[in-house]
Amino acid sequence: MSEITREQVQHLAGLARIALTEAEIDTMTSELGHIVDSVAKVREVATDDVPATSHPIPLVNVFRPDVVGETLTAEQALSGAPDHDGSRFRVSAILGEEQ
Template structure:
């Protein structure tokens, strides 16, 4: 039976970039453990010699024609931005400058 600790949930939340609250840590720890327990049996059903399926309808070598075609204009690309500056996305600092 998989067990999942509160610390482990906090780690997952950090990896997933979710600033979860203390209450959520408790809630998700119990719920994730419950869900994982119920799905754990998949690890017993299929033998390793069964090939995995990643796509239901297999297509191989899907290429588009190597021809130029227009993409979004700068204005379209920026149309949903929270903040822009000089025609670019303005984002919070990405390095620790303090």
């Protein structure tokens, strides 16, 4: 089994700003270890004669013309906002002091 540590899970949770309980850390440590092991097994089986794919069925993008339609005025867009300065939405900061 791959060696994913509790410290690594705690570090990743901190980067993602996800609060995890001790039980969740234990669960995630085990689950992430299984995921890494599964990827390693696939790498063992993958051969050079099998092309890499991102999807089992070929996909094609469907494009449409980019046509300007009716849009909201700034006043209409801001009418339901909890806080604004007359021309922009006002929101609280999302970055911590370490940023």
